[in-house]
Amino acid sequence: MNAPQSQLRPTVNIVGFGACIITGYPVDENAGFLRMAIAQAQPEIDAEIKYRIATITACQAPMAAEKLEENVFSDHPDIVVLQFGQSDAKIAVRRAWHEMLGHERKRSKAPILVANRPPNLANRLDSFWRGFAGIILSAQPVTSRSAYRESIAKMVDAIVSIGAYPIVFTPFVFDNFLSDAWARCYSCDLTDDFAGRTDVCVIDGWKLLAPYPRHQMLLHDGLHLTQWGHEILAQHLKPKLVERIQACVTKSRTVTPTCAHSLG
Numbered sequence: 001m002n003a004p005q006s007q008l009r010p011t012v013n014i015v016g017f018g019a020c021i022i023t024g025y026p027v028d029e030n031a032g033f034l035r036m037a038i039a040q041a042q043p044e045i046d047a048e049i050k051y052r053i054a055t056i057t058a059c060q061a062p063m064a065a066e067k068l069e070e071n072v073f074s075d076h077p078d079i080v081v082l083q084f085g086q087s088d089a090k091i092a093v094r095r096a097w098h099e100m101l102g103h104e105r106k107r108s109k110a111p112i113l114v115a116n117r118p119p120n121l122a123n124r125l126d127s128f129w130r131g132f133a134g135i136i137l138s139a140q141p142v143t144s145r146s147a148y149r150e151s152i153a154k155m156v157d158a159i160v161s162i163g164a165y166p167i168v169f170t171p172f173v174f175d176n177f178l179s180d181a182w183a184r185c186y187s188c189d190l191t192d193d194f195a196g197r198t199d200v201c202v203i204d205g206w207k208l209l210a211p212y213p214r215h216q217m218l219l220h221d222g223l224h225l226t227q228w229g230h231e232i233l234a235q236h237l238k239p240k241l242v243e244r245i246q247a248c249v250t251k252s253r254t255v256t257p258t259c260a261h262s263l264g
Helices: 035-042 061-075 093-101 119-138 144-160 177-193 205-209 225-249
Strands: 011-017 048-055 079-083 165-169 202-204
Touching: 011 144, 035 048, 035 177, 048 061, 061 079, 061 165, 079 144, 079 225, 093 205, 144 165, 144 177, 165 225, 177 205, 202 225, 205 225
Parallel strands: 011 048, 011 079, 079 165, 165 202
Antiparallel strands: none
């Protein structure tokens, strides 16, 4: 008796690893860019996609690099989609203020809950004044430029070492003009660092979203993405997934289990 066709198709394991935006938060989880891209890719490939999203809320890249193995490798992924940067490029205005006054920095407050609503005038003005204050105080991003690129490189090399394929999203846009400028610098760093490599794919999220008005891409906190922002990212992630999975399937037609680890 022949096995069902679904059992003859190779299985590709995808793990998304990032901060809360990779889950779609706070929009509907099915409208998150990773889930949308996978759903759009599935009909175009001759393989079954299994996926899981591992997320650490408000996590910076250096911490993510330390937690990569325990959050990702147990799934034996073929493809790992990385999304870190929004918590890294954010300008630490409050920290700079305390340092200038010589005050001991108090423990951070609980994170503000983000609603799925666009920014109003007060939100836009707050983002502007925070950027202006950051310039006056010479405030720096939460994660330094060098520490960010080193942490991403560390994760990419670790993923490649287990035979998986990393797809890296750079930071996205910000409503705060100073954080936005740093996010652009971080994005340029990553595209330069991995230029010419065939074992990793970098998607410049800042460049994809920058042509659109910020109030259409960002929610009221000036950091999380609207559904439209997620859709734009999904449109560009889907062909990268399809391309990699098709190459994987072509190389492993005679192999029943997961396929991408057979690729060099």
